[in-house]
Amino acid sequence: MTYEQPDLFAAVDALLAQAEPDALPDPHERRRLREAAGVDEQQLAATLRVSIQDVEAWESGRAQPRPPQRAAYARFLDALAPLHPPAPAHTPAPQAPAAPRQTAATDPASAQASAPTHSAVPAQRAGHGPLAVLDGDEIAYLSDGTPLHCPATTLSELVNFTLHHTHLGASRLHRYGKDSDPLIVLTAGATTRFGLPLLLEDRRSLRLPDDHPAVTELVRENWQLTRRGFGPWPRIYRPTNSRQRQCVQLAILPWEAFDARSWDNIASFPPAQLAQALGDYAHRVLTPLGSTAVNGQELMTSLRPPTRPVKDPATGTWHPGRVPGSLTAPHPPAPPEAPAEHPAAVDRHDSDVLDEEAYDWVRDPDLLSERESAQPFAVGLDINTAFLAATNGLTVGLGPATHVRHPDFDPKTPGCWLADLSHIPQDPRLPSPFTPDGHPPQQPAWYATPTLAYAYELGFSPEPLQAWIRPKHGPYFSPWYTHLRNAYIQTMAALGVTTDLDAAQYLDAMTRHTEQDPGQAAVLRAIKATVKGGIGKLRERPQGAHHRPGQPWPALDRPTWRPDIRAAVISKARTNMHRKIQKLAAAGHYPLAVLSDCVVYPSDGPSPLDFLPLMPDTGLPLPGTFRLGVSPGMAKHEGTQPMPWAVALLRDGGNPARHIHGTDAVQQGE
Missing domain, CATH: 1.10.260 (434 Repressor (Amino-terminal Domain))
Known part of the structure; x- marks a missing residue:
């Protein structure tokens, strides 16, 4: 042969x-x-x-x-292998000191440049996964199920044990980024064991006093804390000139490090199960280092680091250079984009505010037809990770804003535009695509680029009166979208909801997916919260009771404090929703209400399949309307209620989309 x-x-x-x-x-x-x-x-x-x-x-x-x-x-x-032989063991790497990664400007060495770290990570680093959960019986549970004996009795001993005996950590997500530091989660038993209280007495700052014995013991051993101090997520580190970072992140479980609003009841899991669930989140998203909002924004920076090491050919020294496509420096917002507390908003007129928010609209109940009122059900549809879907392909500003009068509108240029959209006709059975409350605009107003671009898509050509545009721009969110989309799809698959299911199979799987595995259900909720929280962090408002309007606050120093980008994401999510609503209206179906990413329709049956139109020749969903499926931007069944319930709520001024998922909802197929 x-x-x-x-x-x-x-x-x-x-x-x-x-x-x-x-x-x-x-x-x-x-x-x-x-x-x-x-x-x-x-x-x-x-x-x-x-x-x-x-x-x-x-x-x-x-x-x-x-x-x-x-x-x-x-x-x-x-x-x-033959092209890149390993360097001799004694050869020093040209790298400046590496310091612990921070979510804000709290790292004393964060601005230092470092040389490429091709061989800077020891072989044992990250060999046991990203994190461990420590109980009160000296057992550290790793994310792969391995238990380790941890003899540490003080926090400094715990940090030394973590750095030298656990081999915890995670690889960087970008070649110019930083590896994730080890995370140790302290259960209630471990918290007590290290002399920490089970409840933080300072509920405002959520941190131990600087003279607490646990803090002074760390200081005595030459360990440092970041400026946020010893709270639910303390970061303990030493500045170092070596190639090995000396930094450990803690998460204090009884101090509500994992908020139930973002993580379900994960804090009640046994240590081994908790370690596995957190490990899954770390592998798919990143090692947690704070709230899901903090994680969402940290992921942006990890996937697009602001700087890279550049070698000066003349001197041989390394200095930080910009990474193309990243947010590299803080830029002040344009006056319409600034939140009310910002210095740029002082003495600003109410009409000069960019109001790009999610939908909260209800239809006038007097506009319901007899046929709609007679239908037995109100069915809610929810867009899967709508804000994540909105970041896909979105172009955002990477540099400062420039003011222009009477500009020619360019849908590819990020910014905000003052235009008059009040003359555009509006079907009262549909929400306006231009305002969060769905009512037609009555006068010129500021709009983000996706909103004004949608007006042109609908066949209108408003001429902007002025604009704040950002000539330097790019698809900043591309890796963030891909990374979180993969994490979401992988987690849904672990819960039995895969991309190969047809619409009926998908609806059936979704009725029980959160019951399949509590750990995966918690990871799913955390991924969703990471998306929403990360977008929200782009316009983080001042914290604490001592702030006065017009004064700056620490978040403004971050390159990722960008209210204009948040506005663009929400603008695109809202116009994406309206585009589907408009297509469905052309097929004769009008919504009762919309709330953010949820829309409610009258229906002859309790399932979305009872009213979503199909192509008569192929049986596929009508193009451009709501398509049932697991991917971001596709829709799921949010809930069903009796139509009289929805009508009564409309007449009382309530929004059925807010309550359609209630415990009294009529289950599909019953």
Whole structure:
């Protein structure tokens, strides 16, 4: 029998795929070779047709590649090995001190530049996963289920144990980013064991006093805290000149580090189950280091770091250079974009405010037709991760705003535009796409680019009177969207809801998906909260009772404090919703109410399938309308109530979309 070369290659690949894990280089070497070649995780993942999380798992030792990717991965590494031999052990790396990563400007060494860290991470780093949950019996539960004995009795001993004996951590998400520091979650038993109270007495600042014995013990051992102090998420570190970071993140469980509004009842999980759920979130999103809102914004920076190390050819020194496409410096908002507390909003007229918020609209009950009033059900549809879907392909400003009078509108230029949309006709059975309350605008107002672009899409050509535009712009959210979309889809799949289900199967799976696995249900809720919280953080308002309007606050110093970007995301989410509503209205279906990403329709039956129109020839959903499915931007069944209930709520001034998911909702199929 004669064999062709491709057949022989395939046979060799199959043989390589059967090799034991030690046939590949060790995890650290895999990562070193990739970074030495200047290939980032996203590039390798796309080439091998796997997720970034898969590449990260291969390079941390948490998992091994499987066929058919294994053979291709081995070829990639084998080709790089002779080109990038390891540096001698005594050769110092040209790297400036690395300091603990922060969510705000609280890191005393955050502005220092560092050289490329192709071999800066020791082989054992991240070998045991990103985190551990410590109980009161000296057992640290790792995310892979491994228990470790932890003999530490003081916080400084705990930090030393974590850095030198647990090998915890996670790889960076971008070649110019930083690895995630180890996270140790303290249960109530562990909290007591280290001399910490189970309840923080200072409920305003949520931190221990500086003279608390636990804090003074850390200071005595030369450990430092960030400016947020010792609260539910304390970060403990030492400045270092070595290549190994010395920083540990703690999360204090009884201090409500994991808010039930974002994490369900995850705080009540046994330590091993808690470690597994948090590990899944860390592998799919990032290692938690604060609230889900903090995580959402930190993920933006981790995927698009503001700076990269650049070597001066004349002096040989390293200095920070900008990373193209990133937010690299704080920029003041344009006056219409500023929140009311901002210095730019002082003496601003109410008509000069950019009001881009989510929908809260109800239809006038007197405009219901006899047929609509006679229908037995009101059915709610909810857009999956609507704000995440809105970031997909969105172009946002990367630099400062420029004021222009009588500009020509450009839908590709981010900014806010003063225009008169009051002349555009409005069907009273539909919400206006231009205002959050759905009522037609009555005078010229400021609009974000997606809103004004939608007016042009509808066939109108309003001429802006003036604008604040951002000539420097780009798709900042692209990696954030992809990363969180993958995390969401993977978590839904773990709950039994996959992308290959048809509409009926999808609705059936969704009736019980949160009951499949409490841990995965908690991760799902946290991912959703990460999306919404991260977008909300773009316009973080002042914290505390001592702030006075017109005074700056710390969040303004972050490059990611960008209320204009938040406005653009919400604007696009709202116009995306209106586009679907408009298409469905053309098919004869008009909504009763809209609240953010939820819309309610009259229906002959209790299921969305009872009113969503299909193409008569193919049986597929009518293009441009609501499509049932798991992906971001697709829709799910939010709930069903009797139509008289919805009408009564409308007449009382309530919004049925706010309550359609109530416990009294009529279940589909009953």
